[in-house]
Amino acid sequence: MIASLVLGLTGCGGQNEASQTPKVSYASVVSFGDSLSDPGAYRVGQVAQLGGGLFTVNGITGAAGSEPVPSYTWAQLVSAAATGQVSCAARTGGFGVSVTNVTNCTNYAQGGSRVTDPNGTGRANGALTEPIVTQVANYLSRNNGVFTGQELVTVQGGANELFAQAGILTDAxxxxxxxxxxxxxxxxxxxxxxxxxxxxxxxxxxxxxxxxxxxxxxxxxxxxxxxxxxxxxxxxxxxxxxxxxxxxxxxxxxxxxxxxxxxAAAQYIANTGAPNAITAMVTAAAQLSASVNNMISLGAKRVVVTNLPDVSLTPYALSTINGADNSTQQLVLAMTMAFNERLRADLANLPKVLFIDVFTENRRQIADPTQFGLSNVTGMACNLDYPNNLFATQGVAGSGSSLVCNTNNLIAGNTSRYLFADSVHPTPYGHKLLAQLVTKELILAGWL
Known part of the structure; x- marks a missing residue:
C-alpha cells in the first residue's frame, strides 16, 4: 500500500519517466503543526480503544469496489513520497495518559496546538496542545540543538489561533x-x-x-x-x-x-472584537514566520510552509448550529486572509522556504468539486452524535471532532469522497488531495 501510494504521489511528471528516484535525498521529514498534520499524538488510552487517533476518518475507507484510501494526514503522505516511510508521532499522550517520547518518529504536530500559546483547543479537557515553538524545541533537544539540513521540514498552523480568537470575541x-x-x-x-x-x-x-x-x-x-x-x-x-x-x-x-x-453585541464585534481578532491573527502569523526563520538559522535548508485553507467555507463557519450568518462568515474569511497575507509577506523570497498556497487550492476544490473527484464539499462524513464519541467536544471550538471517528460511526452512504470529516478537518481523501498539491510543488521546486 505504501509503495503504491508513494508512486501515486511522486510519479506525476517533472522527472525522468524511467526513474522514480527523488532529486533530493532526505534523511527524514520533520513536521510541526496542529491537528491537520497530527499523525496520532493522541492515539493512546481510551482514544485508541475507541478506534481513533487522527482528526479524520480513522481506518481504511472507501466504497465497495473502489480503491481504499488509507487514513494518513497530508504530512504523513508527504513523508512517504520523500522518504518511502509515513511519519509517526514523536510525542504521544494526553487525556490522562502521560507523555512518551517515541524514538525515530519525527512528526511533532498535535491536535489543538497554537503557535506560541500552550493553551490550545482542548487543553482544558486533557489534550497536549504543545505549541509549535515548543514542538521545535523538543525536536532540537533530541538533535543537539540544530537541524542537520538533511530534513525536509513541514510547518502548518494558525487554525487554532482563529478558533481561540473566535471564542474570545464571542464571550466578549x-x-x-x-x-x-x-x-x-x-x-x-x-x-x-x-x-x-x-x-x-x-x-x-x-x-x-x-x-x-x-x-x-x-x-x-x-x-x-x-x-x-x-x-x-x-x-x-x-x-x-x-x-x-x-x-x-x-x-x-x-x-x-x-x-x-x-x-450592543453587534457594535462590539464591529468596533472592537473583529479588529482585535484580525490583529491577533496577524500577530500569530508573525510568530509562526519568526519560528520558521529560527529553524533556518539553526540549519534547516528546506522548509515547506502551508497557509490556512479557506476556513470561511468549512461547515464550522457555515453551520447555523454555531450561530453563523453572512457577517460571521465574512469575519472568519477576514481573519483567515489576514493570517495568510502576513505569513506570505514574511516568508516571501526566502530560498530555503517553499510556501504552499492551500487557501487558493481549497477554494478551487469547493468551487469545482468534480474536477478533484469530490462528491461533497459542505457536509461532514462523521456522525458526531455517535454514542461512543466521548471526545465530541475536543479539537474544534464549538463543534464536534473526528478524533474518534472511524468506519463504525460514519453517516449513512458513501462518504469516501467527502472533503470534510467533521466541521473543519479533511477526510483521508481530502488529505490525499493536499498531499498531492504539496508533492507537486516540491517537484516543481526541484525539492523532490
Missing part, C-alpha cells in the same frame, strides 16, 4: 450584549410599571429600590427580581393591584432588552 460580545440588555430591561420595566401611577417619578423610585433589594437576596433570580418589581408597582397609588395586568409590560421590557443586547 455576549458580555457586552448581556450588560446592555440587562440595563435596558431594568430601565424599560421600571418606566412601564410606573407610567400609570398617580406620581410616576415616586413610583419609579419605589419599584427600582424593590428590584435592587431583591437582587441582593441570596438565591435571587430574574424571576424573583421581576416579581418584586410587580408587587412594588401594584402598591403604588393609581396603579392596578392585579399582578397579571403587568404581564404586557414585562414582555415589552424583554423585547426591548433583546433588541438592545443584540445591537
Amino acid at each position: 460580545a455576549t458580555s457586552a450584549g448581556n450588560t446592555a440588555g440587562s440595563t435596558t430591561f431594568t430601565n424599560t420595566l421600571i418606566t412601564l410599571l410606573a407610567q400609570n401611577a398617580t406620581n410616576p417619578s415616586a413610583a419609579a423610585q419605589a419599584i427600582g429600590l424593590a428590584m435592587q433589594q431583591a437582587a441582593l437576596q441570596n438565591g435571587s433570580t430574574q424571576t424573583t427580581i421581576v416579581s418584586a418589581a410587580v408587587l412594588a408597582a401594584a402598591s403604588q397609588p393609581g396603579n392596578s393591584t392585579d399582578p397579571n395586568s403587568y404581564n404586557a409590560a414585562i414582555v415589552s421590557a424583554t423585547n426591548a432588552a433583546t433588541t438592545a443586547g443584540n445591537l
Whole structure:
C-alpha cells in the first residue's frame, strides 16, 4: 500500500519517466503543526480503544469496489513520497495518559496546538496542545540543538489561533450584549410599571429600590427580581393591584432588552472584537514566520510552509448550529486572509522556504468539486452524535471532532469522497488531495 501510494504521489511528471528516484535525498521529514498534520499524538488510552487517533476518518475507507484510501494526514503522505516511510508521532499522550517520547518518529504536530500559546483547543479537557515553538524545541533537544539540513521540514498552523480568537470575541460580545440588555430591561420595566401611577417619578423610585433589594437576596433570580418589581408597582397609588395586568409590560421590557443586547453585541464585534481578532491573527502569523526563520538559522535548508485553507467555507463557519450568518462568515474569511497575507509577506523570497498556497487550492476544490473527484464539499462524513464519541467536544471550538471517528460511526452512504470529516478537518481523501498539491510543488521546486 505504501509503495503504491508513494508512486501515486511522486510519479506525476517533472522527472525522468524511467526513474522514480527523488532529486533530493532526505534523511527524514520533520513536521510541526496542529491537528491537520497530527499523525496520532493522541492515539493512546481510551482514544485508541475507541478506534481513533487522527482528526479524520480513522481506518481504511472507501466504497465497495473502489480503491481504499488509507487514513494518513497530508504530512504523513508527504513523508512517504520523500522518504518511502509515513511519519509517526514523536510525542504521544494526553487525556490522562502521560507523555512518551517515541524514538525515530519525527512528526511533532498535535491536535489543538497554537503557535506560541500552550493553551490550545482542548487543553482544558486533557489534550497536549504543545505549541509549535515548543514542538521545535523538543525536536532540537533530541538533535543537539540544530537541524542537520538533511530534513525536509513541514510547518502548518494558525487554525487554532482563529478558533481561540473566535471564542474570545464571542464571550466578549455576549458580555457586552448581556450588560446592555440587562440595563435596558431594568430601565424599560421600571418606566412601564410606573407610567400609570398617580406620581410616576415616586413610583419609579419605589419599584427600582424593590428590584435592587431583591437582587441582593441570596438565591435571587430574574424571576424573583421581576416579581418584586410587580408587587412594588401594584402598591403604588393609581396603579392596578392585579399582578397579571403587568404581564404586557414585562414582555415589552424583554423585547426591548433583546433588541438592545443584540445591537450592543453587534457594535462590539464591529468596533472592537473583529479588529482585535484580525490583529491577533496577524500577530500569530508573525510568530509562526519568526519560528520558521529560527529553524533556518539553526540549519534547516528546506522548509515547506502551508497557509490556512479557506476556513470561511468549512461547515464550522457555515453551520447555523454555531450561530453563523453572512457577517460571521465574512469575519472568519477576514481573519483567515489576514493570517495568510502576513505569513506570505514574511516568508516571501526566502530560498530555503517553499510556501504552499492551500487557501487558493481549497477554494478551487469547493468551487469545482468534480474536477478533484469530490462528491461533497459542505457536509461532514462523521456522525458526531455517535454514542461512543466521548471526545465530541475536543479539537474544534464549538463543534464536534473526528478524533474518534472511524468506519463504525460514519453517516449513512458513501462518504469516501467527502472533503470534510467533521466541521473543519479533511477526510483521508481530502488529505490525499493536499498531499498531492504539496508533492507537486516540491517537484516543481526541484525539492523532490
